[in-house]
Amino acid sequence: MKPEEFRKQFPILERKVYGKNLVYFDNAATAQRPQSVLGLWNELAVNSNANIHRAVHRLADEATEAYEEARSCVREFINASSREEIVFTSGATASVNLAAYSFGEKYVHEGDEIIVSECEHHSNIIPWQLLCERKHAVLKVLPVDNDGYPDLKTLDTLCTPATKLVAVTHASNVLGILNPVRKIIRICHEKGAKVLVDGAQGIVHSKVDVRDLDCDFYVFSGHKIYAVPGTGVLYGKKELLDSMPPFMGGGEMVGTVKFSGTTFAPLPLKFEAGTQNFTGIATLKPALELAGQVFQDEELTACSEAVKSYLGEELKKTEGLRLFGNEHRSCDKFPLFSFVIDGVHHEDLALILDKMGIAVRSGQMCAEPLMDRFGVSGVLRVSLAPYNTMQEAEYFMSSLRKAIDMLR
Amino acid sequence: MEQLKSLQVVENEVIEDFSMFDDWLDKYEYIIELGKSLDNYPEELKTDDRLVKGCQSRVWIDFKVEDGKIWFNADSDAIITKGIISLLIKIYSGRTPEEILSSDFSVVEKIGLKENLSPTRANGLVSMIGMIREIAAKNC
Numbered sequence A: 001m002k003p004e005e006f007r008k009q010f011p012i013l014e015r016k017v018y019g020k021n022l023v024y025f026d027n028a029a030t031a032q033r034p035q036s037v038l039g040l041w042n043e044l045a046v047n048s049n050a051n052i053h054r055a056v057h058r059l060a061d062e063a064t065e066a067y068e069e070a071r072s073c074v075r076e077f078i079n080a081s082s083r084e085e086i087v088f089t090s091g092a093t094a095s096v097n098l099a100a101y102s103f104g105e106k107y108v109h110e111g112d113e114i115i116v117s118e119c120e121h122h123s124n125i126i127p128w129q130l131l132c133e134r135k136h137a138v139l140k141v142l143p144v145d146n147d148g149y150p151d152l153k154t155l156d157t158l159c160t161p162a163t164k165l166v167a168v169t170h171a172s173n174v175l176g177i178l179n180p181v182r183k184i185i186r187i188c189h190e191k192g193a194k195v196l197v198d199g200a201q202g203i204v205h206s207k208v209d210v211r212d213l214d215c216d217f218y219v220f221s222g223h224k225i226y227a228v229p230g231t232g233v234l235y236g237k238k239e240l241l242d243s244m245p246p247f248m249g250g251g252e253m254v255g256t257v258k259f260s261g262t263t264f265a266p267l268p269l270k271f272e273a274g275t276q277n278f279t280g281i282a283t284l285k286p287a288l289e290l291a292g293q294v295f296q297d298e299e300l301t302a303c304s305e306a307v308k309s310y311l312g313e314e315l316k317k318t319e320g321l322r323l324f325g326n327e328h329r330s331c332d333k334f335p336l337f338s339f340v341i342d343g344v345h346h347e348d349l350a351l352i353l354d355k356m357g358i359a360v361r362s363g364q365m366c367a368e369p370l371m372d373r374f375g376v377s378g379v380l381r382v383s384l385a386p387y388n389t390m391q392e393a394e395y396f397m398s399s400l401r402k403a404i405d406m407l408r
Numbered sequence B: 001m002e003q004l005k006s007l008q009v010v011e012n013e014v015i016e017d018f019s020m021f022d023d024w025l026d027k028y029e030y031i032i033e034l035g036k037s038l039d040n041y042p043e044e045l046k047t048d049d050r051l052v053k054g055c056q057s058r059v060w061i062d063f064k065v066e067d068g069k070i071w072f073n074a075d076s077d078a079i080i081t082k083g084i085i086s087l088l089i090k091i092y093s094g095r096t097p098e099e100i101l102s103s104d105f106s107v108v109e110k111i112g113l114k115e116n117l118s119p120t121r122a123n124g125l126v127s128m129i130g131m132i133r134e135i136a137a138k139n140c
């Protein structure tokens, strides 16, 4: 399928801003949603709204079924061993917080170490900082090189027997390169450390197989992969999840509740306290089905590659432009480009581009340590999805040149 | 020094200037030019207490009081923001604190700046105005 055809499934892409065709190049922040997702979301809200797992009536059955179907779908999509390993949350951030709290309660003690990489999103830094403060543990940082690539040699020495967990992103939301997570996991496991992979970006751009990767945790958000916001996944290995205490207490996560003591529900409900965003989570099914089709569609993949190469080359040709996250050895770059331009502020560029109908991000990208690493106050980021066309990329480049001329 | 026009006259002049632009591009080009025309702002005055809070880009406002009038100078690392603060300075510099506080700053909306800026930027604008008012209030 061609992008021009594929994009017809996304109603919002028809809209205009300031009288111009919308060019949506902020997909790493959130992806747009196809009709199949919007349709199911609406259908459940209009037709099958009932709290899940609790009641015996018809509507509750329908809602529960849609929710649990999404779980099966996620299990299959990332090739987890069982449905029990799929915990639903409100997003990647919630998933990391859950893992950091519950894993930390059980396994992290005074003097232990946690490692995060320098290119993490704040969501995969702060929960670990909080844990380390709570437990008087030590947070260590895995540096990245000038191309944004985690330094594996350093990891080998940084990771010690005191290291309980290494939290690393599958793909940085600033750099757009897929990290060698499989190698990282192998190194960490040799040292006895568990690994949490932040898949918020990675899941969108590569086929993930958690068993093959052998990661201990994998987290992602639904809204970046065509589902609705307020939906997320924490994958964890069953034995590990089983051994961890609950994060939040509340309805649905219990066995029996007595004032003398409470027992907890088996996985995954143990970690799903309270009423979940069941209408939203159900949309993970059509969303992941679509993502699966995208991976298999050779024509669409080839078109995306062509658009990516065009943008990469044109950006590199732009005078005074400094690109972050260069292709490196065997690491794949996906269509996400962050850059700064000499003498032009990223925020000014974003503002002018907006007036031209182009949605891009400017600023620190929730990755302040990485900004510090590269010595910049922020970047301009363009991030594409398979529905973005070559024509849009060309329009973007000519608009960027115009904006630079205006601002210099 | 030339006799300053009254605050209201200047505000109306700015509104009139902006009404000539029917295209956002021209409006932005004008703002960018204003930004480039700002007086040099000394590096050593880029301190945290002069930094406007609530802006995505960094904006510093410095001032001095002479003969009961407040004179502003400012800088920003983003040129559009710098243009906007430059415009505010053009209007409000050389005024007494009472004059500044008597303005309702509606000029900003009347020239269509508020709706033309992104939400974060609109906050920035509100913060810049807030700082100018605060300086005026402190020097009453």
Ligand SMILES: Cc1ncc(COP(=O)(O)O)c(C=O)c1O
Pocket: A028, A029, A091, A092, A093, A094, A121, A123, A124, A169, A171, A172, A173, A198, A200, A201, A221, A366
């Ligand atoms: C790499 C990465 N990690 C984590 C997150 C956090 O995701 P969310 O805000 O959906 O919880 C994001 C989203 O911006 C991200 O790009």
